[in-house]
Amino acid sequence: MHPRLTLAISIMEALALFSYAISGLIEARKRRLDAVGAFMVALATAFGGGTVRDVLLSRRPFYWVEHQDYVLVIFAMAIFAPMLLKMTSRLFDERLLLIADAIGLGLFSISGTSIALDAQMPAFTAVMMGVVTGVFGGVMRDVLCNEIPLILRDSRPYAVCAFAGCWLYLLLDRMEIDTIYAVLLSTAFILIARLVTFKFDIRLPH
Amino acid sequence: MHPRLTLAISIMEALALFSYAISGLIEARKRRLDAVGAFMVALATAFGGGTVRDVLLSRRPFYWVEHQDYVLVIFAMAIFAPMLLKMTSRLFDERLLLIADAIGLGLFSISGTSIALDAQMPAFTAVMMGVVTGVFGGVMRDVLCNEIPLILRDSRPYAVCAFAGCWLYLLLDRMEIDTIYAVLLSTAFILIARLVTFKFDIRLPH
């Protein structure tokens, strides 16, 4: 793979992880959790999806064991959460967080599907593993904060975008397109699908 | 095993799975979840118990990986949930759903115990694995819907019926009765115990 491309994906991955962590911190703040709560909810949001996938696939080591530095950064983020969130809301508007989250949804879902395919899972299961990787962090965040998970009720096509994108990835993979292009294309698809359906306020049947 | 018996058990299994899924859809409807929520809650209700058991026993592949067709049917059920639930409540009365659910409780609990015994678990653990297989789908359904799990509070002997039936299965197994008869007898025991205690409104101590 071209080294610049690898770098680009690593940067997007970090961006996505931290935007997931920030969504955890925001939720923790809303529910008036303390610093420990903020850290745990941020961790669960950032790494929950991948961890559930790895438990289901009997896959080790976990991402957060191999990337302890990310855990440490989230640790620092949780300690300085009040400052960080004030800064975040001043520097970035909601749109930027939405975009970062959509990148995360795309990257995590596609990487989940790709990992499940490597583990010889059948097609539909691989797609479901991708969706789980993308959305389960948020489900855990909401269960810990004692709410019905947002993605189960807000009727916006969040998991559905991931679902469609994972099928696209599968299709590109079957067509034997170079993995890196398949990843980029289907991640971009999820990102755009999420932003477009959000923008035009498209809703799922209730 | 007699092929007609195998067929009968497969039919009962499918019946049980779908009645679990329907109880998930009903709960999802009550909490006003969208189609994604309905699908996820139905999946968790139908496959949650067996999945937790398999994770605890380090057992793969999961049932829903080997039976993707069932997942697809639940997928369709979730999409057409509003229609389906209207039809269900017109065609079947509550009693039928209760019976289907009790068959599920019986079959899932006994199969869970049998699988745990095959994995060399000691007696009490095998029984607990059976109960977990039978009731954890419902626990997950209620946690996702932000309720205290029904089986922890409704004081009806639901898990208790499964518990007793699993001990009966263990006993029959020790007596070296043919597996198929042991399964049928103890499943029938759970089914009847559940229906009788329900009918006479027998309650656990609070």
Next chain:
Amino acid sequence: MHPRLTLAISIMEALALFSYAISGLIEARKRRLDAVGAFMVALATAFGGGTVRDVLLSRRPFYWVEHQDYVLVIFAMAIFAPMLLKMTSRLFDERLLLIADAIGLGLFSISGTSIALDAQMPAFTAVMMGVVTGVFGGVMRDVLCNEIPLILRDSRPYAVCAFAGCWLYLLLDRMEIDTIYAVLLSTAFILIARLVTFKFDIRLPH
């Protein structure tokens, strides 16, 4: 290891397990769960942390599979919960339960870290596994009872004490101090830290 020391640790372990179970029973009573609910919540509180750790580390058999006798005792405790809780609140004052719980926090966290180190986990992960072992039982208890987990919101340094004690254990381990002394010292540290911060009502930033 000196046999009297082994005995002392076994006794502390049993004490800790049952104080965790009792905290589960108290919570179950508060939320008006039935006997099944009391049993399940007590089990989850006592064994939840270790089970999550073992699932994450792919480690078997579970503690509660090897110590079925403890499960049976908790089973009896749940059945006689109303009596037991009356007796407990008469015989022991809250302080004793607090101490027993703090012993549990110390022992479980340190044993979790030690097990994670044996499984070749890196330092920070081993510490996190220790904290998970110590606090996740309580998290499960609260999620089952439909509350935001106490440790995420009460702003008392509970997980933080475990966190600090696990680092102390790691340090002592690196200094090649005899394991048993390292365990005792760092458990004592957590116990004292918890009691002192509780006594002086020291709070985390919110």
